Amino acid sequence: MAQIFAYIAHKDGVADDSALELLSVAQKIDAGADVTALVVGDGAGVDGVASEMAASYKTVWKIATPQLAYPNAELVRQAFVNLLPADSVVLIPHDTFGMDLGPGLAVKMASTFISDVVAIEGAEGGGLKVVRQEYSGMVSTHNLVEMGQGLVLNPRPGAFAPDESKAAGGEVVDKSGEAGELSAKRKFIEVVEAEVGDVDITKSDVLVSIGRGIEDEDNIELAEELAEAMGAVVSCSRPIVDAKWLEKSRQVGTSGQTVKPKVYLALGISGSFQHMGGIKGNPFILAVNKNPKAPIFQMADVGVAADILEFIPELTEKLDE
Numbered sequence: 417m418a419q420i421f422a423y424i425a426h427k428d429g430v431a432d433d434s435a436l437e438l439l440s441v442a443q444k445i446d447a448g449a450d451v452t453a454l455v456v457g458d459g460a461g462v463d464g465v466a467s468e469m470a471a472s473y474k475t476v477w478k479i480a481t482p483q484l485a486y487p488n489a490e491l492v493r494q495a496f497v498n499l500l501p502a503d504s505v506v507l508i509p510h511d512t513f514g515m516d517l518g519p520g521l522a523v524k525m526a527s528t529f530i531s532d533v534v535a536i537e538g539a540e541g542g543g544l545k546v547v548r549q550e551y552s553g554m555v556s557t558h559n560l561v562e563m564g565q566g567l568v569l570n571p572r573p574g575a576f577a578p579d580e581s582k583a584a585g586g587e588v589v590d591k592s593g594e595a596g597e598l599s600a601k602r603k604f605i606e607v608v609e610a611e612v613g614d615v616d617i618t619k620s621d622v623l624v625s626i627g628r629g630i631e632d633e634d635n636i637e638l639a640e641e642l643a644e645a646m647g648a649v650v651s652c653s654r655p656i657v658d659a660k661w662l663e664k665s666r667q668v669g670t671s672g673q674t675v676k677p678k679v680y681l682a683l684g685i686s687g688s689f690q691h692m693g694g695i696k697g698n699p700f701i702l703a704v705n706k707n708p709k710a711p712i713f714q715m716a717d718v719g720v721a722a723d724i725l726e727f728i729p730e731l732t733e734k735l736d737e
Contacts, residue, residue, distance in 0.1 A: 418501070418503045418504055418505050418563065418564065418566070418567070419452065419501060419503075419504055419505070420442045420445060420446065420449050420451045420452070420504070420505045420506075420507065421451070421452045421453075421454050421477075421500060421504055421505070421506050421507065422435070422438035422439065422441075422442060422451055422452070422453050422454065422473070422506075422507045423438075423454045423456070423492075423506065423507065423508045423509070423514070423517070424438075424453050424454060424455045424456075424465060424469055425509055425511065425513065425514075426455070426457065426461070426462075426465045428461060429460070429461030429464045429465060430465070431465050431468055431469065432509065432573075432696075433573065433574075433578065433696045433697060433698065434509040434511075434571075434573045435453070435469060435472075436472060436578035436579050436580055437509075437571065437573065437574070437575075437576045437577070437578050437579075438451075438507045438509070438571060438576075439451060439472055439473065439578070439579040440576045440577055440578060440579045441507055441533075441536060441569070441571045441576050442505075442507060443579065444536035444538065444576075445505060445536060445544060450474040450475065451473055451474065451475075452473065452474070452475040452476070452477055453466075453469040453470075453472075453473040453475070453476045453477070453586075454477050454479065454496070455469060455476060455477070455478050455479070456479045456480075456484050456487070456492055456495065457479075457480060457484050457485060457487070458480050458481060458482050458483075458484050458485040459480075459485065462478060462480045463478070463480075466478045466588045467588060469586070470584065470585070470586035470587065470588050471582040471583075471584060471585070471586070472579065472581070472582050472584050472586070473584055473586045474584050474586045474587070475586055475587055475589060476586055476587070476588045476589065477499070477589050477591045478588055478589065478590050478591065478592065479495050479499070479591050479592055479595050480590070480592050481592055481595065481598065483598050484598075485604075486604040486607075487513055488600055488602065488603070488604060489513065489516040489517040489520065490600035490601065490602060491598045491599075491600050492517055493517060493520050493521050493524060494595075494596065494598050494599075495595040495596065495598060496521055496525075497521070497524045497525060498594065498595055498596040499591055499594055499595060500525070502525060502526070502566055503564060503565060503566045504525070504527075504566055504567075505566070505567045505568075505569070506518075506521065506525075506527070506567070506568045506569070507569050507571060508521075508568065508569070508570050509570065509571065509573050510531055510532050510533070510570035510571060510572045510573065510689060510693070511573060511670060511693055512670050512693075514570050515531065515570065518531065518568050518569075518570045519531070519568075521568055522566075522568040525566050525568070526565070526566060527565065527566030527567055527568050528561055528562075528565065528566065528567050528568070529567075529568045529569075529570075530546050530548055530559055530561070530567075530568075530569050530570070531548065531570040532548045532549050532550075532570060532572050532689055533546055533547065533548050533569050533570060533571045533572060533575070534547055534548060534549055534556070534571075534572050534575040534714065535547035535575070537558070542562070542563070543560045543561050543562050543563060544560070544561045544563055544567075545558055545559070545560055545561075546558075546559045546560075546561055546569065547559070549572075549689070549711065554709070554711070572689050572692070572693075573692070573693055573696075574692055574693075574695060574696075574698070574715060575714075575715065577698075578698065614663075614665075615649050615650075615665070615666070616665075617649055617651045617665070617666060617668065617673055617675055618673055618674065618675050618676070620648065620649040620651075620675070620677055621677055621678045621679065622646055622647060622648035622649070622677055622678065622679045622681075623648060623649055623650075623651045623668070623675060623677045623679070623680050623681065624639055624642055624643040624646060624648045624649070624650050624651070624681045624683065625650070625651040625652060625653065625668055625680060625681065625682050625683065625685060626639045626650065626651075626652050626653070626656060626683045626684060626685070626724075627652065627653040627655060627656065627682070627683065627684040627685030627686065627691075628653070628655040628656070628684060628686075629683065629684015629685070629705060629706065629723075629724050630656070630683065630684050630724065630725075631684075631725065633659070633661040635725060636650070636656075636661060636662070638725070638728045638729060638732070639683065639728060641728075641732050642681075642728050642731060642732045642735070645732050645735040645736055646681075646735060648679075648681070650662070650666065651666050651667070651668050651673075651675065652666050652667055652668070653667070653668065653669065653685050653686075653691050654667055654669055654671065654672065654690070654691070657672070667694075668691060668694040668695060669690050669691040669692075669693060669694040670689075670690045670691075670693040670694055671690065672694055673694060674694050674695075674696060675694060675695060675696070676695075676696045676697035676699070677695075677697070677699045678697075678699055678700065679699060679700050679702070680695060680699045680700070680701045680702070681702045681704075682701060682702070682703045682704070682705075682712055682716070683704050683724045683727075683728065684704070684705060684706075684724045685703070685705065685710075685712055686705070686707075686710050686711060686712060687703070687710055687711040687712025687713070687714070687715060687716075688711065692712075692715055700717050700718075701715060701716045701717050701718075702716065702717065702718045702719075702720070703715075703716035703718070703719045703720070704719075704720045704722055704724050704727050705719075705720075705721065705722075705724070706721065706722060706723045706724070707721075708721040
């Protein structure tokens with residue numbers, strides 16, 4: 417079996433939740449594999465993340481140079497091509513950066529590439545069955561991958577349970593000197609933080625989140641009454657912001673806010689990866705959607721197939737009682 421590598425996303429010295437999810441993905445590919453974590457960046461934060469990952473991964477490769485202080489897919493791609501064996505299996509989270517890094521890396525390494533992976537169903541006939549989603553999650557495709565020629569996968573964050581055993585006692589290996597000369601045609605300029613509105617949804621433990629199933633701006637009042645009864649805050653998916661029914665600061669997703677609640681009530685939200693990518697920390701997810709085949713039900717702890725305009729008032733009434 418080829419060597420498996422996992423790209424560890426991190427920010428401000430803190431590893432992303434996907435770091436331990438990728439370990440679970442690797443075990444589904446090869447239950448006995450010793451997976452190598454790839455920690456890229458610069459400064460003290462990289463050392464801290466690398467040390468933290470050594471508790472879960474047998475080996476951690478640290479690649480630290482000033483050029484990588486801010487993630488640049490062009491530079492990271494070059495470093496990986498210089499360092500990784502040609503037949504490697506590389507796992508990269510399916511987020512905005514992973515969608516930039518993964519496809520080009522697969523081309524450079526002459527590897528098979530599959531994005532938005534939601535399940536690994538094990539080997540079959542010498543190959544690996546990988547499930548991904550298309551058409552905003554309305555269709556699942558089953559792909560049989562031949563092993564041995566290299567593979568780059570973008571697993572969807574949140575689709576795999578994290579491996580929290582932390583019993584590896586791994587070793588950190590500095591590979592910075594072997595990354596080679598790195599150059600890119602684009603450069604990092606600045607980070608523009610999203611404005612915080614009247615309510616900061618990133619600080620709330622309970623979110624009542626609405627999607628296009630709310631149907632009309634006037635119906636948002638129903639969600640606000642439910643949120644008040646639950647001691648929660650109202651958030652939303654992108655269509656609600658595009659319709660200008662709520663401000664951008666209320667949007668959850670890859671193009672909105674990243675939230676980490678304890679409870680997430682998704683009302684009339686289909687569950688595209690762009691939306692689910694903004695939810696971290698493995699919260700308890702309750703999804704209500706009148707379409708029983710909505711992708712959100714694959715990620716939800718509890719799913720209710722119902723019209724939210726009928727469901728919301730009934731739940732609010734019960735809570736008030």
